[in-house]
Ligand SMILES: [Zn+2]
């Protein structure tokens with residue numbers, strides 16, 4: 425198998441990436457679209473989110489220092505502006521370094 429064929433075997437049609445975003449995105453991707461729209465801080469906690477599917481997942485606290493410059497009012501305003509009051513908290517965001525073998529690549 426040459427390098428190109430090798431790359432093709434890791435192509436993911438959900439996120440249209442080679443390899444799948446879930447391998448390269450350490451902080452996780454939405455299980456539906458394999459993408460995320462960034463991160464928001466709530467207090468010291470960090471949450472990734474997908475706007476298209478209105479889901480968010482917790483990635484940890486105090487990993488980045490940005491929260492220190494943000495007041496809770498600022499965080500709340502951002503949260504509301506993004507429409508995240510309606511978001512569902514999920515536990516099964518795709519994270520880490522698993523090979524993307526669960527998609528049909530035909
Ligand atoms: Zn993918």
Ligand SMILES: [Zn+2]
Nearest residue numbers: 454457474477
């Ligand atoms: Zn999504």
